[in-house]
Amino acid sequence: MRVLCLAGGVGGAKLADGLQQILAPGELTVVVNTGDDLERHSLAICPDHDTVLYTLAGIADPTQGWGVAGETWQVMGQLGRLGAQTWFRLGDRDLATHLFRTERLRGGARPTEVALELARSLDVPSRILPMTDDAIRTRVRTTAGWLDFQDYFVRLHQEPDVLEVQFEGAEAASLTPEVRDAIRSAEAIVVAPSNPVVSIGPILAVPGLLAEIVAARGRGVPAIGVSGILGGKALRGPADRMMTSLGEEASALGVARRYAAAGLLDVFVLDRQDEDLSAGVRALGLEVVVTQTVMTDAGSRAALARDVLGAAAWAFAVAAEERLEGGNAPGGGSLQ
């Protein structure tokens, strides 16, 4: 089953890892957010891409979920001694990725080519595609003014409230042939439990990308989203506070509303603790699957991936039934 997964950083990487575990090699394509990308120390850094890369390569730090396992910090230590700003910490092995990427980009390679090369070198059996080869930069208007994303996220520890989000450069960006082909050949589309505003948001801002997904759904390809907000709290990161300060509901229902409004999904996966939100999500026109969504180890990643793809098969069958029955909506169900 060819699966396309839209992902941000840690949460997206975990579900992608679960999907990679249960799919055959080559069946998974992950489209990653590049809105957080930045230049530091003259290097091109792609935080979400690299988190997914290291996770799918099996070399991610197991406790923090990003960076390389067993990382060392010699370069950063010396950079500090030289008086450079070091709030954006880059480990030694991680730096090799940025050096490789920067050299290839300056030599004229496309970000997508470099991503494919990196994954190949690290024996990743899946494809990891930047959402676009063009520069899109997420900027946030906060109580501390307009900030570059990493300024807000890393330097200021997400302390200021986010009042507005902008994806600079999005209008001028193009869909890559690789992302287009991946959407067109997908048999299921998965939206990972990443931050809906600043991880999935920038991906959907790439002109033509959402339209391709909507077209795929029109052909019967099921699209399944998982909430990264459980019991009103983001598992990681500032998604909950961000949704509140943007005037949205900081809950799985709020996430579902965003995605439903965009026409992105067929099915929404709720965590057991959010089962009471099922009716609200169904009212948005989405099927609901309730399961355990917290991924604490390799097994729970694979389990969630199985539930998600099970939901995809189920949604596919429901859609087929609907077509047979002439469009009667099924009485939404709950997987298992």
Add this chain to the structure above:
Amino acid sequence: MRVLCLAGGVGGAKLADGLQQILAPGELTVVVNTGDDLERHSLAICPDHDTVLYTLAGIADPTQGWGVAGETWQVMGQLGRLGAQTWFRLGDRDLATHLFRTERLRGGARPTEVALELARSLDVPSRILPMTDDAIRTRVRTTAGWLDFQDYFVRLHQEPDVLEVQFEGAEAASLTPEVRDAIRSAEAIVVAPSNPVVSIGPILAVPGLLAEIVAARGRGVPAIGVSGILGGKALRGPADRMMTSLGEEASALGVARRYAAAGLLDVFVLDRQDEDLSAGVRALGLEVVVTQTVMTDAGSRAALARDVLGAAAWAFAVAAEERLEGGNAPGGGSLQ
């Protein structure tokens, strides 16, 4: 005593260290060769500068004489895993220097400013100045064709014979105000025992630099050179083979000839084992000092520096005497 030292890599760094040991803080300025500079992994790398920097900062690797003591190689190991070329090996702490430099240069800083910042951060009491802020690249025509210097030096281990040397960009380069001021305020000029062709050669190719030294000599500032070729062999590197393949004599006399032809020196320092070359060097119009020139530890670096500055004082006295006596040449002597 304000001393200006022209230096390449390891040999130059050692004598500079000796000079720094015996001079008061701030009295030493080292002008370093930038002809070997290169870009690797999108970083600006200045090998000779960094060897001098690390040596004068007291953090150079004590056995190899270049690179940082206790260096680690995490980044390079990972870069190799990613499929990057790694024949030009860069240690982790060393990389911090290149990252700092590259970021500052891309931000618009002059190489000279960056060099001053680096030295300040590492508490170096001397000034280390790039010979120019403009790009000069040493290229060598060899039995394997035209090569970039580091291609010849590192990748091919100096195996091809050098038939011609070119300092690309030299005609268009400018003397920096810092180098000009350092020459004009120097009370002695020292040419370190570096490769006369590819370390001192590029420095002298900077338009106006040699003329400033000649003018300083005209004002009575003594210029003292030390041979890096002893007993017909380069202490380190390919200087001897290079001089032979260029049709010059691979000996301290050959080195003296080069410098005398350029009008660079007053005094030439010969190692004891080359004492028999004294007459030949004197015949070039240079004073001769014979001493122990091999620097094996901090003490021998300081000892050679003392001999060199002693020779400077002596040359200065001789010149003053000559002026008093109406130009009678002194019967060359031997320091000690």
